[in-house]
Amino acid sequence: MKKFLALLLASIMMMSTAACGSSSGNETATAEKTESTESSEEGTESTEEYTGPTGEITFCTWGSASEIDCDQKACDAFMASHPGTTVNLEVFNEDYATTVETRFLGGQAPDVIYGHPSTLLKWMKEGMLQPITDVYEKHEELWDEEIYQTNLYDAYKMDGEYYATPVGADTFVLFYNKTKLDEAGMEYPDADTTWEELAEMAKATSIRDENGVPQSLGIASSFYYYHSLPIIYAHGGSMLDNMNEPSKVTFDSPETAEALTWLQNAANEWGFAPNGEDSTYITGGFSDGDYTFYISGVYDIVYMTGITDFEWDIAPLPQTMKKEGDTAVLYAGYSVSSQSENPELAKEFAYFMTTYEDQEIMAETGLITPLRKDVALSDEVINIEGAPEHHSVRVENLPYGQNLQGQCLSWNEMMDVYSSYMSQLKDMSITPAECATAIQTECQKLLDEELANK
CATH class of the missing domain: 3.40.190.10 (Periplasmic binding protein-like II)
Structure with a gap:
């Protein structure tokens, strides 16, 4: 660990605090597998057999009840389209950053970690997150500007490496x-x-x-x-x-x-x-x-x-x-812990959060403008009940954005x-x-x- 983590660990040991479990009062939900024939690429029916990494990972986040509901749906959808996988959702609504850091110190960091770039930066520098540039290299469609708001990616980049995949942004x-x-x-x-x-x-x-x-x-x-x-x-x-x-x-x-x-x-x-x-x-x-x-x-x-x-x-x-x-503009995305024992599955999940299937799910709350333009401009997003006449502005002004x-x-x-x-x-x-x-x-x-x- 870096000096920061060592000092914090020593402090915690001196106070005899445990850093082994999730924080008191945090929700922990294990999603059950369900069946689905939706493709994570285009939102169309597919019967292609999944042959990627399997096993179990944890995914941590924070949010309102509606946001957490969407996160759980995303976990369910991932497991349904990725047989042999389990995603355990953990919610840290109280002092998120401290809780995540404490889990790292106890050697029990979540595999996939949600956060704003400004939150993730410290963890990038401390070696708590691993580069996932290979996700961007493997999935060339992520660079298709007709589909994705690619100008969002640099907020997750350090020393030439990408450390997270964005879910979207809010202007x-x-x-x-x-x-x-x-x-x-x-x-x-x-x-x-x-x-x-x-x-x-x-x-x-x-x-x-x-x-x-x-x-x-x-x-x-x-x-x-x-x-x-x-x-x-x-x-x-x-x-x-x-x-x-x-x-x-x-x-x-x-x-x-x-x-x-x-x-x-x-x-x-x-x-x-x-x-x-x-x-x-x-x-x-x-x-x-x-x-x-x-x-x-x-x-x-x-x-x-x-x-x-x-x-x-x-x-x-x-x-x-x-x-x-x-x-x-404010961004949010998904990073992979350097402590993950199943990093390939964690990366697969981080990528899944950029796909059509998941972007539809994450758009349900109306709280974030999806990364994918086809989802962001869909009737389900733009024409939500009670939406303003010029709701599409939230998508149209994204190309002009810079990190707040x-x-x-x-x-x-x-x-x-x-x-x-x-x-x-x-x-x-x-x-x-x-x-x-x-x-x-x-x-x-x-x-x-x-x-x-x-």
Whole structure:
């Protein structure tokens, strides 16, 4: 084990804690074999006999009840189409990363591990995951850009090797309340809407009483990086020179300053986004009708389908879908443990999660945009009950995406720095230029330290 694992193991031994079983309260389900004639390649009937690796593996993940239900269906489907195999599903919903690391220390790591690239990166570097480049080499169809969103793959690459297969991704879009815009006599936003036009729409639909207390506001603007970095990307700004293999911080730019100015004005000068005081009056969210606009990942669509009090839809963020990198995206995928005693079967399962059969299953929740375009654009995905009119935007803007989260171990520390200065920006205690320079300076130090110890 690497030094990190050795130190952590020593610490755990000193505390006399056991690292041999799954965490207390975690669900563990062993899927039963069922019969199926569906092909994992094209979703069509097939009677071809399976002759690949057999045996037993474990697959760990986290998620909501609906997500876990889909994971179990995927395990069942795999076993049905791969006779002689058993996949045991393990769910770690409490402190996922720590639980997985503890299992590694006890020599009982799951064979297949689900995670976001930023979560998997540490484990790649520590030797906890094994390269699975051979999966990409064996299955040439994975590189067919007519079928797959191949621009997602680099988020799982380190030192020339791939360490996971992606299930899909979620881009960030603009949710909007059509009813509020109708009442204000405003047009709906679309792919040609500018940030200036969005500001006018947000102003026109903000309502404050005679004392200036907001009754509803134009946009649920957040200075947290999940919601503000997509705005920065859309303006042409960036956090790192390469989000998947960074060598320098690139935050201090005219494009970033422009985005920060828009954010600061929205919450202060223009008054259509909540500042610190407004937040005490408006405690609901977009689904409660408190805001006209809301910037978030398309995973939130499934939570909006139950809205009945108003009409709503989604649109690309202004100035996006113009060039690669202007759209923020979150990824998720499947890696193989370096401790796996059945690595070939684990790799077979990681590949299966990219096939038509499994992608259909994983799309059922509506929480993730499938990797396969034919599944992502299918009626079963796009026309789910309660879906917005322009639901297909979640697929159409994927080619323009870049990783929301940087693939560096110091990313979380960088985001602590980011949050601190963005709070000051919101409170008008620093200017956009000062904010950009401060974040650039401190984050570059963090990245330099990391690269020096690489």
